Amino acid sequence: MTDKIAIIGFGNIANAIITPLLDNKLIQPENVYCVVNSGKSLENIKKNYKYNINVYKSNSIDSKKIWDCQVKLLSVKPQHLKDIFESDDIKNKDNLLVSILAGVSINKLTQKFPNHKCVRVVTNIPITVGKGLTGIAWGEKITSDQKQFTKKLFENTSKIYEFTEDYLDIFLALTSSGPAIIALIIEALSDGGLSGGLPKILSEELVMEMIIGTISLIRENKLTTSELKNLVTSPGGTTISALRVLERKSIRSALIESIVSASNRSKEFR
Numbered sequence: 001m002t003d004k005i006a007i008i009g010f011g012n013i014a015n016a017i018i019t020p021l022l023d024n025k026l027i028q029p030e031n032v033y034c035v036v037n038s039g040k041s042l043e044n045i046k047k048n049y050k051y052n053i054n055v056y057k058s059n060s061i062d063s064k065k066i067w068d069c070q071v072k073l074l075s076v077k078p079q080h081l082k083d084i085f086e087s088d089d090i091k092n093k094d095n096l097l098v099s100i101l102a103g104v105s106i107n108k109l110t111q112k113f114p115n116h117k118c119v120r121v122v123t124n125i126p127i128t129v130g131k132g133l134t135g136i137a138w139g140e141k142i143t144s145d146q147k148q149f150t151k152k153l154f155e156n157t158s159k160i161y162e163f164t165e166d167y168l169d170i171f172l173a174l175t176s177s178g179p180a181i182i183a184l185i186i187e188a189l190s191d192g193g194l195s196g197g198l199p200k201i202l203s204e205e206l207v208m209e210m211i212i213g214t215i216s217l218i219r220e221n222k223l224t225t226s227e228l229k230n231l232v233t234s235p236g237g238t239t240i241s242a243l244r245v246l247e248r249k250s251i252r253s254a255l256i257e258s259i260v261s262a263s264n265r266s267k268e269f270r
């Protein structure tokens with residue numbers, strides 16, 4: 001991989017991306033240059049992070065060093081983008097900036113970082129346990145080496161999908177908002193178990209195991225979701241009784257609209 005990489009904002013997601021690369025020795029700690037906003041985060045990384053990386057506070061003189069790195073991972077919250085300014089004296093003009101900021105377009109990135117070729121990435125929170133999904137949209141004139149490098153950043157911890165930028169909003173809705181929707185469904189179903197007298201923890205465990213088992217069954221037997229539904233729905237039985245309630249409450253439509261709404265909201269951020 002490249003010699004030096006700069007991390008602009010070393011929070012939860014940047015940590016989840018960079019730490020496995022360090023663990024696997026794909027980058028060396030001395031080649032990682034990161035910048036954070038607060039003295040508290042700076043001290044925390046210096047004291048507690050398991051690798052001795054270079055870390056600076058934003059706006060310090062040393063923090064300018066990050067602009068010498070050919071590759072930057074931009075991983076601040078979108079609302080903090082306004083505080084990041086490309087250095088005036090960037091010598092190399094073939095820099096790569098990989099942004100994971102929700103809803104910030106390639107166009108906006110390119111305007112803000114004119115000395116960089118920009119890549120927009122959407123990843124999701126399961127990346128923190130190595131089970132992420134990552135969507136990548138390439139800006140203009142990205143070389144094949146730069147593409148390869150960008151994929152390397154994410155392939156240890158997630159499955160990678162390449163899209164044109166238009167698809168990133170719906171990808172984000174499904175994969176980044178999805179975990180919250182699934183958490184809500186797990187919570188609600190286990191409340192159903194609670195209502196039937198099961199302890200909350202047991203009920204939640206049963207729901208999660210049931211979901212994992214259902215996915216395995218669909219995948220291993222190559223079933224469609226309709227085939228699986230028919231498999232467990234007998235005439236006049238318990239499952240059709242449950243499904244009738246869900247249809248009456250328009251759950252299907254509510255779920256469809258939740259994804260459309262998340263995608264539309266993402267478009268508004270551009």
Ligand SMILES: NC(=O)c1ccc[n+]([C@@H]2O[C@H](COP(=O)([O-])OP(=O)(O)OC[C@H]3O[C@@H](n4cnc5c(N)ncnc54)[C@H](OP(=O)(O)O)[C@@H]3O)[C@@H](O)[C@H]2O)c1
Nearest residue numbers: 009010011012013036037038041058076077083101102123
């Ligand atoms: N959380 C998710 O589920 C998720 C999933 C996919 C993508 N994302 C995207 O990933 C990005 C980071 O999210 P996160 O959850 O990792 O956030 P986070 O944990 O809050 O980390 C943000 C980092 O940015 C730093 N920062 C803030 N202002 C800065 C500045 N002016 N200069 C340099 N660093 C600055 C913060 O430093 P301090 O700690 O000192 O303030 C912190 O290290 C967001 O843009 C988000 O859209 C998030």
